[in-house]
Amino acid sequence: MNKENLHQKKIGVLGGGQLGRMLNLAASNLGFHLHFLDKEIDFPVGLVSSNLSTGDFTNKEDVLTFGQNMDILTIEIENVNTEALRELQASGIKVFPQPKIIDLIKDKGLQKMFYEKQDLPTSEFKIYENNQAIKKAINENKIAIPFVQKARTEGYDGKGVLVVKKKSDLEKLFTSPSLIEPLVDIKKELAVIVARNESGDIETYPTVDMVFDQEANLVDYLQCPAVISKEVDQKCQMIAVDLAKKLDLVGLLAIEFFLTNSGEVLINEMAPRTHNSGHLSMNTCVTSQFEQHLRSILNLPLGSTEVIQPGIMVNLLGEKDYTGPARYSFIHSLLELPGVHAHIYGKKISKPKRKMGHINIVGKDPDKLKETLTQVKKLIP
Ligand SMILES: Nc1ncnc2c1ncn2[C@@H]1O[C@H](COP(=O)(O)OP(=O)(O)O)[C@@H](O)[C@H]1O
Ligand SMILES: [Mg+2]
Numbered sequence: 001m002n003k004e005n006l007h008q009k010k011i012g013v014l015g016g017g018q019l020g021r022m023l024n025l026a027a028s029n030l031g032f033h034l035h036f037l038d039k040e041i042d043f044p045v046g047l048v049s050s051n052l053s054t055g056d057f058t059n060k061e062d063v064l065t066f067g068q069n070m071d072i073l074t075i076e077i078e079n080v081n082t083e084a085l086r087e088l089q090a091s092g093i094k095v096f097p098q099p100k101i102i103d104l105i106k107d108k109g110l111q112k113m114f115y116e117k118q119d120l121p122t123s124e125f126k127i128y129e130n131n132q133a134i135k136k137a138i139n140e141n142k143i144a145i146p147f148v149q150k151a152r153t154e155g156y157d158g159k160g161v162l163v164v165k166k167k168s169d170l171e172k173l174f175t176s177p178s179l180i181e182p183l184v185d186i187k188k189e190l191a192v193i194v195a196r197n198e199s200g201d202i203e204t205y206p207t208v209d210m211v212f213d214q215e216a217n218l219v220d221y222l223q224c225p226a227v228i229s230k231e232v233d234q235k236c237q238m239i240a241v242d243l244a245k246k247l248d249l250v251g252l253l254a255i256e257f258f259l260t261n262s263g264e265v266l267i268n269e270m271a272p273r274t275h276n277s278g279h280l281s282m283n284t285c286v287t288s289q290f291e292q293h294l295r296s297i298l299n300l301p302l303g304s305t306e307v308i309q310p311g312i313m314v315n316l317l318g319e320k321d322y323t324g325p326a327r328y329s330f331i332h333s334l335l336e337l338p339g340v341h342a343h344i345y346g347k348k349i350s351k352p353k354r355k356m357g358h359i360n361i362v363g364k365d366p367d368k369l370k371e372t373l374t375q376v377k378k379l380i381p
Contacts, residue, residue: 006032006298006300007031007032009071009072009298010035010069010070010071010072011027011032011033011034011035011070011071011072011073011074011297011298012034012035012036012037012066012067012069012070012072012073012074013034013035013036013037013045013073013074013075013076014036014037014038014057014063014066014073014074014075014076014077014080015036015037015038015057015075015076015077015080016036016037016038016039016040016043016044016045016046016052016076017038017043017044017045017076017077017345018044018345018347018355018357019076019077019273019274019275020034020036020038020043020044020045020076021044021045021047021048021049021345021346022274022282022288022290022343023076023274023290023293023294024036024045024048024049025048025290026288026290026291026293026294027290027294028048029291030291030294032294032298033049033051034049034051035051035052035053035066035069035070036049036051036052036053037052037053037054037055037057037062037063037066038052038054038055038057039054039055039056040054041054042348044345044346044347047346048346053066057075057077057079057080057081058079058080058081059081060081060083060084061084062081062084063080063081063084063085063088064084064087064088067084067085067088067093068088068091068093070088070093071093071094072093072094072095072096072297072298073085073088073093073094073095073096074095074096074097074251074273074293074297075097075102075272075273076273076274077273078102078105078106078271078272078273079106079153079154080102082099082102082103082106085099085102086099094297096198096250096251096296096297097249097250097251097252097253097272097273098248098249098250101247101248101249101272102272104247105270105271105272106153107152107153108150108151108152108153108155108179108269109127109152109177109178109179110152111269111270112125112127112179115267118246120239120242120243120246120267121239121264121265121266121267122266122267122268123181123182123184123258123266123268124181124182125179125180125181126142126143126179126180127152127177127178127179127180128177128178128179128180129177130175130176130177130178131173131174131175131178134149134170134173134178134180135170135173137180138170143180145164145165145166145167145169146163146164146165146166146182146183147164147180147181147182147183148161148162148163148164148180148181148182148183148184149161149162149164149173149174149178149179149180150162150178150179150180150181151174151176151177151178152176152177152178152179153176153177157218157355158218160174162174163183165183184258184260184266185260185261185262186258186259186260186261187259187260187261188209188210188226188228188258188259189209189210189211189212189256189257189258189259189268190207190208190209190210190226190228190232190236190256190257190258190259190265191207191208191210191222191254191255191256191257191275191277191278192204192205192206192207192208192236192237192239192240192254192255192257193205193240193252193253193254193255193274193275193277193278193281193289193292194240194241194243194244194249194252194253194255195244195251195252195253195289195292195293195295195296195302195305196244196245196249196250196251196253196296197250197295197296197297197298197299197300197301197302198250198299199299201301201302202241202244202245202302203292203302203303203304203305204237204240204241204305205278205281205285205289205305206224206225206226206285206305206307207225207226207228207232207233207236207237208222208223208224208225208226208277208280209222209223209224209226209227209228210222210256210277211223218315218317218353219276219277219315220314221312221313221314221373222276222277222279222280222312222313222314223280223310223311223312223313223369224280224281224284224285224307224310224311224312224313225307225310228259232259232263232265235265236255236257236265239255239257239265239267240253240255243255243267243270249272250296250297250299251272251273251293251296251297252272252273252274252275252278252289252292252293252296253270253271253272254270254271254273254274254275254277254278255267255269255270256268256269256270256277273293274289274290274293275289276315276355276358279313279343279358279360280311280312280313280360281305282341282343282360283309283311283341283360283362284307284308284309284310284311284360284362285304285305285306285307285308286303286304286305286306286308287302287303287304287305291303292305309339309362309363309364310362310363310364310366310369311339311360311361311362311363311369312360312361312369312370312372312373313358313359313360313361314358314359314361314373314376314377314380315355315357315358316342316344316355316356316357316358316359316380316381317352317353317354317355317356317381318350318351318352318353318354318355318356318381319350319352319381320352320353320381321352322350322352322381323349323350323351323352324349324350325348325349325350326347326348326349326350326356327350328344330379330380333379334359334376334379334380337361337372337375337376338363338368338372339361339362339363339368339369339372340359340360340361340372340376341359341360341361341362342357342359343357343358343359343360344356344357345357359376359380361373361376
């Protein structure tokens with residue numbers, strides 16, 4: 001049992017975006033006061049926490065200065081300076097997820113090599129230094145079109161992913177080090193979040209469906225639990241537990257899967273933190289992913305992930321062709337709908353497709369959920 005006086009500990013978080021904000025709200029409920037590091041005070045966290053240090057979490061000195069005053073450090077984004085985190089860890093500060101896991105996951109090339117080495121199911125891949133090397137490999141018939149190019153680092157929300165379907169797409173190739181995968185024949189995209197604490201306790205969240213908007217290459221909506229066979233569900237859940245153990249994870253890990261048309265389950269990618277695919281847990285599960293993240297890094301008992309009510313989530317994105325003060329004129333009509341919970345991140349400026357919030361719709365009847373989803377989509381930009 002963890003008998004330390006946890007409420008005396010200083011818990012630091014790198015990143016002050018929406019994930020940090022929701023983590024802070026969950027921490028408040030448990031009586032913890034988190035400290036954050038990010039560039040600007042008016043990032044989403046700034047509005048709900050007064051413990052915000054300004055600085056750059058990609059800068060070694062900034063992370064060291066911030067981190068050395070903490071007892072426990074965690075992240076809400078993986079693009080952080082891990083050299084500093086390694087030093088802080090060596091000096092006795094607890095860093096969860098561990099820097100070695102963050103380093104592995106920051107680089108999609110290393111991620112793929114890890115799956116291969118650990119015999120975990122993922123699509124084939126090849127690694128290239130730059131676009132010229134890819135073009136050369138095409139000329140030598142070592143790569144066939146169609147394929148998918150992924151920048152090894154710093155990609156998110158579809159940025160850093162290029163689907164090459166025809167020769168003329170080659171003009172758009174990223175110049176940075178990247179990996180190439182065959183275009184997978186995707187039936188569904190699924191996700192599982194797994195939590196593990198220092199004692200080694202593990203809990204997985206129910207598998208969710210991520211329904212994609214093909215054009216924007218962004219998630220259209222999420223559904224919990226996923227509409228899949230028991231067999232596919234078990235495969236995803238087992239891989240999640242296996243990954244948590246093989247990584248020696250402390251914290252949360254979100255895993256994205258492809259279910260292929262031939263019934264295979266492949267790991268697409270993972271993130272060592274709270275994740276967009278876990279937002280439904282705030283209203284559908286006994287314990288939200290944010291509370292679970294805190295429980296895992298503080299070595300507290302993990303909470304139940306049982307589904308209380310099924311649900312659907314849509315991201316609230318910034319309006320097309322509008323940049324300016326955020327506006328939510330739909331809020332009254334939105335909250336009139338049954339089972340709707342709005343989670344608005346408090347970003348002051350709206351930009352096209354910027355993640356401004358998310359809407360969780362809960363209810364027992366799947367048909368009703370879809371009906372409400374249609375109504376919600378009519379209201380939001
Ligand atoms: N090999 C692939 N075959 C087909 N579609 C893919 C492949 N890799 C990625 N995609 C599509 O692109 C999306 C984004 O890719 P992903 O690797 O998850 O990058 P991101 O870090 O931007 O989420 C995926 O969710 C999927 O829809
Ligand atoms: Mg992804």
